[in-house]
Amino acid sequence: xxxxxxxxxxxxxxxxxxxxxxxxxxxxxxxxxxxxxxxxxxxxxxxxxxxxxxxxxxxxxxxxxxxxxxxxxxxxxxxxxxxxxxxxxxxxxxxxxxxxxxxxxxxxxxxxxxxxxxxxxxxxxxxxxxxxxxxxxxxxxxxxxxxxxxxxxxxxxxxxxxxxxxxxxxxxxxxxxxxxxxxxxxxxxxxxxxxxxxxxxxxxxxxxxxxxxxxxxxxxxxxxxxxxxxxxxxxxxxxxxxxxxxxxxxxxxxxxxxxxxxxxxxxxxxxxxxxxxxxxxxxxxxxxxxxxxxxxxxxxxxxxxxxxxxxxxxxxxxxxxxxxxxxxxxxxxxxxxxxxxxxxxxxxxxxxxxxxxxxxxxxxxxxxxxxxxxxxxxxxxxxxxxxxxxxxxxxxxxxxxxxxxxxxxxxxxxxxxxxxxxxxxxxxxxxxxxxxxxxxxxxxxxxxxxxxx
Amino acid sequence: xxxxxxxxxxxxxxxxxxxxxxxxxxxxxxxxxxxxxxxxxxxxxxxxxxxxxxxxxxxxxxxxxxxxxxxxxxxxxxxxxxxxxxxxxxxxxxxxxxxxxxxxxxxxxxxxxxxxxxxxxxxxxxxxxxxxxxxxxxxxxxxxxxxxxxxxxxxxxxxxxxxxxxxxxxxxxxxxxxxxxxxxxxxxxxxxxxxxxxxxxxxxxxxxxxxxxxxxxxxxxxxxxxxxxxxxxxxxxxxxxxxxxxxxxxxxxxxxxxxxxxxxxxxxxxxxxxxxxxxxxxxxxxxxxxxxxxxxxxxxxxxxxxxxxxxxxxxxxxxxxxxxxxxxxxxxxxxxxxxxxxxxxxxxxxxxxxxxxxxxxxxxxxxxxxxxxxxxxxxxxxxxxxxxxxxxxxxxxxxxxxxxxxxxxxxxxxxxxxxxxxxxxxxxxxxxxxxxxxxxxxxxxxxxxxxxx
Numbered sequence: 001x002x003x004x005x006x007x008x009x010x011x012x013x014x015x016x017x018x019x020x021x022x023x024x025x026x027x028x029x030x031x032x033x034x035x036x037x038x039x040x041x042x043x044x045x046x047x048x049x050x051x052x053x054x055x056x057x058x059x060x061x062x063x064x065x066x067x068x069x070x071x072x073x074x075x076x077x078x079x080x081x082x083x084x085x086x087x088x089x090x091x092x093x094x095x096x097x098x099x100x101x102x103x104x105x106x107x108x109x110x111x112x113x114x115x116x117x118x119x120x121x122x123x124x125x126x127x128x129x130x131x132x133x134x135x136x137x138x139x140x141x142x143x144x145x146x147x148x149x150x151x152x153x154x155x156x157x158x159x160x161x162x163x164x165x166x167x168x169x170x171x172x173x174x175x176x177x178x179x180x181x182x183x184x185x186x187x188x189x190x191x192x193x194x195x196x197x198x199x200x201x202x203x204x205x206x207x208x209x210x211x212x213x214x215x216x217x218x219x220x221x222x223x224x225x226x227x228x229x230x231x232x233x234x235x236x237x238x239x240x241x242x243x244x245x246x247x248x249x250x251x252x253x254x255x256x257x258x259x260x261x262x263x264x265x266x267x268x269x270x271x272x273x274x275x276x277x278x279x280x281x282x283x284x285x286x287x288x289x290x291x292x293x294x295x296x297x298x299x300x301x302x303x304x305x306x307x308x309x310x311x312x313x314x315x316x317x318x319x320x321x322x323x324x325x326x327x328x329x330x331x332x333x334x335x336x337x338x339x340x341x342x343x344x345x346x347x348x349x350x351x352x353x354x355x356x357x358x359x360x361x362x363x364x365x366x367x368x369x370x371x372x373x374x375x376x377x378x379x380x381x382x383x384x385x386x387x388x389x390x391x392x393x394x395x396x397x398x399x400x401x402x403x404x405x406x407x408x409x410x411x412x413x414x415x416x417x418x419x420x421x422x423x424x425x426x427x428x429x430x431x432x433x434x435x436x437x438x439x440x441x442x443x444x445x446x447x448x449x450x451x452x453x
Numbered sequence: 454x455x456x457x458x459x460x461x462x463x464x465x466x467x468x469x470x471x472x473x474x475x476x477x478x479x480x481x482x483x484x485x486x487x488x489x490x491x492x493x494x495x496x497x498x499x500x501x502x503x504x505x506x507x508x509x510x511x512x513x514x515x516x517x518x519x520x521x522x523x524x525x526x527x528x529x530x531x532x533x534x535x536x537x538x539x540x541x542x543x544x545x546x547x548x549x550x551x552x553x554x555x556x557x558x559x560x561x562x563x564x565x566x567x568x569x570x571x572x573x574x575x576x577x578x579x580x581x582x583x584x585x586x587x588x589x590x591x592x593x594x595x596x597x598x599x600x601x602x603x604x605x606x607x608x609x610x611x612x613x614x615x616x617x618x619x620x621x622x623x624x625x626x627x628x629x630x631x632x633x634x635x636x637x638x639x640x641x642x643x644x645x646x647x648x649x650x651x652x653x654x655x656x657x658x659x660x661x662x663x664x665x666x667x668x669x670x671x672x673x674x675x676x677x678x679x680x681x682x683x684x685x686x687x688x689x690x691x692x693x694x695x696x697x698x699x700x701x702x703x704x705x706x707x708x709x710x711x712x713x714x715x716x717x718x719x720x721x722x723x724x725x726x727x728x729x730x731x732x733x734x735x736x737x738x739x740x741x742x743x744x745x746x747x748x749x750x751x752x753x754x755x756x757x758x759x760x761x762x763x764x765x766x767x768x769x770x771x772x773x774x775x776x777x778x779x780x781x782x783x784x785x786x787x788x789x790x791x792x793x794x795x796x797x798x799x800x801x802x803x804x805x806x807x808x809x810x811x812x813x814x815x816x817x818x819x820x821x822x823x824x825x826x827x828x829x830x831x832x833x834x835x836x837x838x839x840x841x842x843x844x845x846x847x848x849x850x851x852x853x854x855x856x857x858x859x860x861x862x863x864x865x866x867x868x869x870x871x872x873x874x875x876x877x878x879x880x881x882x883x884x885x886x887x888x889x890x891x892x893x894x895x896x897x898x899x900x901x902x903x904x905x906x
Binding site for chain 2: 032090153155181199208210214215216217218219275277278279281288291296297298299301302304307308314317320322325327351395396424425427428
């Protein structure tokens, strides 16, 4: 372990510089203008893997953004770890709230500030540098394969198809992923559950053109008013979702399981203060930890319609739109939920409007048994580097591709994340602790050592 | 009348060309980038009045956009007509729905297509050309004063102050305005009522930053969901507005009055077809004509929040916004309604959000007695040019400054409009019939002749 630490220490600045090179590529997958940046980011990863010591690494085209595949096979009889990560990032708006250029990383207060610093350039790149370190110090104990995609933030459509036709190529014993958070800097955790996702855009059309709100107001339905009324009815006074059949398949947890889930540390006052709110809102009958970990949601991620510019314009608009997402939990099927939502939304639409529901993306929830050998190896790795037993965490976030891996490849994933809740992923001023970047590299290396036993 | 018609005919093309010069100035009052265009449009009007034969005409500065004042006094003993109009126009978005450049007028299918073609450049400019015609044919029977403002579409704030300090300058017997529509090409009408307006922007704040909808969704209030729920509750199942006190001052109409109001022609099937809707929506207990003429409204003119770009972004936003307008009716006070709304909106806000209500503009409703001599003169003018008795119309639109004129100057206004419901004012592809432009000039001249008797 000593030579590993020494190698990391003497090459640390270069590790960061190489990560910064990746971050500087604005690979926003949801904006088509950034198409060329997706290829650039993939090529950067390929070159990094080759430099780190991969036998081979290539950029493999898909109908969407390319997939980077690389491998180092030391002995076919040894276990194979398949590393998964993504090189795409979220959009940066509202850009005016950033303190620095999101694509020019800076280190300040012990953190890297940039879009992708954590999610998932910073976290995925730790695996590249852990691999390099094991190669250069002769400590690699497993075969290793890398698989990086550029569509994680938009639903992993291409990778879901790619794994079907590349099952043999990516054959492995376990998938290792760093794209989640730990409970706190002091309390490591391993993500044992992930929520699924269904995401739609809805369009509500009233009159066939924008109208003068004075000449027509009062006699014709305003689609913004109607959209608001429609979505307002989706959650009842207990914050239960009213879509018929929505909860039918939701996994029920026993009293014992719920007790264990609620053992994760949580301070409500601190939580409210960190969000700047006087009160929380959530489903009746569940704790905050359960609400984000094991219960589904209904959130408007965006809404727009009519005049949204400076000053006032008295218009009765023709159309109103919303982007709606439901976080789902184990056993809920995102396609079934999509059908239920569409049917419900069309049913509650008053006859003075027409509605259109367009699915934008979806993914299934995921659960990992805490008695899996690879899960135990991850626990031991954390014990070694953090000196503390990591607790299993049920994350509210979604990595839809993880459940696809299980379904298509039959391989479980270990979600060994080093982010923090305060990293502002998907938000302005995303950041990632520099010490977590280096401690993460050490923990990943420790995982390989324990897993090989 | 023969020489008047001849003059209009031989100068018609020039009249249109001069109007086009005015339309080409993109004088959008709600967008501060167009500040210089406001001055240009005002200067264009001043020059047009001087050329038409005004004794004097000037651009008078205000704290906002300038006011154009011009006059021709032929005999202090004769009645004085004060012409009011506005040179500002509405914004043009959604620009992609225009078939032509909104600021490059074209004539097609007998109509002028451009922003302001009707509202109010086309209609106001008829008065300039009617004045020129009377001057050049020696038929002017009254003193005439012109007063044109550049803030009608944003609440007429500067003019409201300006008339207070220029009461003597604009002293007149009647105000003549063309900024409204007639019932149809075949059925002329005079607007006997106008609704008032109260317009606010609301801001709903949940958490202090945009959050990851997976990591936080379910445990913290989403301000878009909350905004939708709040506005959804403002109208009940009968489309009555639930703001306490909202209807307290609304003028009640007798059964006889309501019968007369409902004499205006109206075909529900045709109305629905023209709007492309299968059903209408409006306050229970009132007809369509009453709903837009004598009843107040609650409309969302705009809404926005969260991610509204291409594709999907799973964000739980910090803020959501809406632009809200209420059309008001005689006896309702827009400032009182503003106070009631603010109080109500703050009261219904759940404690997990904070709300801010910002008034953007407002104006009182207006009513004109149909037995006023000037109203009768307008009736006769229409009889002469359209060969048909105009019917009194209660318009749903607002010209807030009209009630200010009555309050400050003590002068009633005659609302002699030549627009049509199909002119798409405030919408893409605004248009104005060329024959209405010329027939309007003739009708205005006829008004002066009858009014002078």
